[in-house]
Amino acid sequence: MDIKENISLKAYNTFGIDVCASKYAEVSSEEDLQHLLADGILKECPFVILGGGSNIVFVKDFDGIVVHPTNKGINIISENDNEAVVEAAAGETWSNLAWTMTRQGYYGLENLVEIPGCVGAAPIQNVGAYGREAKDVIKYVVAYEIATGTKKTFTNKECRFGYRNSIFKNELKDQYIVIAVGFALSKTMEVTTNYSALTSMLCDRNITSPTPLQIAECIADIRRQKLPDPKEIGSAGSFFKNPIVTHSQLEILKATYPNIVCYPSGEHYKLAAGWLIEQCGWKGRSLGKVGVYDKQALVLFNKGGCTGTEVVNIANAIVADVESKFGVQLEKEAIII
Ligand SMILES: Cc1cc2nc3c(=O)[nH]c(=O)nc-3n(C[C@H](O)[C@H](O)[C@H](O)COP(=O)(O)OP(=O)(O)OC[C@H]3O[C@@H](n4cnc5c(N)ncnc54)[C@H](O)[C@@H]3O)c2cc1C
Structure with a gap:
């Protein structure tokens, strides 16, 4: 199996973040995967399994092997x-x-x-x-x-x-x-x-x-x-999960924010994270080269040449503001590597 070295991952993540993987292997069949596992390389060095890279943010070069399944059918x-x-x-x-x-x-x-x-x-x-x-x-x-x-x-x-x-x-x-x-x-x-x-x-x-x-x-x-078209604007889609709250937590929030957007979710309620972010004034704003999408505040996007650290910085600032205004902890949906 062909293991490439020092590969740019820019084309392999929808945020378009330019980091490098020290090793990169495409798995184009089940047999390829069996060979890769028999080789033992995944036990020797750090690895990440990469699909379309649409839910991953790389904050630095990856010193390990990126395994990219490409088998079709x-x-x-x-x-x-x-x-x-x-x-x-x-x-x-x-x-x-x-x-x-x-x-x-x-x-x-x-x-x-x-x-x-x-x-x-x-x-x-x-x-x-x-x-x-x-x-x-x-x-x-x-x-x-x-x-x-x-x-x-x-x-x-x-x-x-x-x-x-x-x-x-x-x-x-x-x-x-x-x-x-x-x-x-x-x-x-x-x-x-x-x-x-x-x-x-x-x-x-x-x-x-x-x-x-x-x-x-x-x-x-x-x-x-x-939503932004990943072919035109780099993003990971919704960057945060919608927080889940109990009925009593919702009632407390509703007392201060009667228009809070929420949906029943089993026995609990899902708060619209996009609404919470918008209420904190983040919709359409940016920090460094990362913007908050003006049509959906859940989406962070690359304004051109952003780094993964810049994405994490704006995400952390948003989490802190939502926590301080609503007492609700936003959880990142995207995986940070
Ligand atoms: C514009 C946009 C819109 C989006 N809209 C939605 C939406 O509506 N709903 C939604 O749920 N998500 C959405 N997403 C997020 C994303 O598309 C999903 O999370 C998707 O499933 C990620 O797939 P991927 O192949 O790109 O995975 P990656 O980002 O490459 O990987 C995601 C995780 O899966 C692991 N992984 C990938 N492949 C394998 C494998 N074969 N075996 C084991 N682990 C593996 C990775 O290691 C990583 O932990 C959106 C993203 C974008 C950019």
């Missing part, structure tokens, strides 16, 4: 009248998977189109958007244990998915490399359209029984209005 494994099980390779582009299955009429991924990144990262982060999460459709995750090189298939339950969270960010952090993900997609109408921007767009388009493609097209249009 989307295959229907089984199908009956109600559902299809589809397996996608870790290096497949997530949005390509979502559009491909949606165009074929399967329900399940339509709300998740246009999320940048690769299939392999989706279960790590449990990507989500517009009322749906990857966990709603992931049936299993195929991964290799780095320490032993053994292959394991995790069921949905074993992944212990949570809000932008999974076992792979906790107990099994940095222990497995995902090589493929299996999805159960529905052939009958199962939609989530209660997100207000989606509801009104479907209404404007006179769509009452939406096909998956109609939903995906609305989602793509909504995303275009709110």
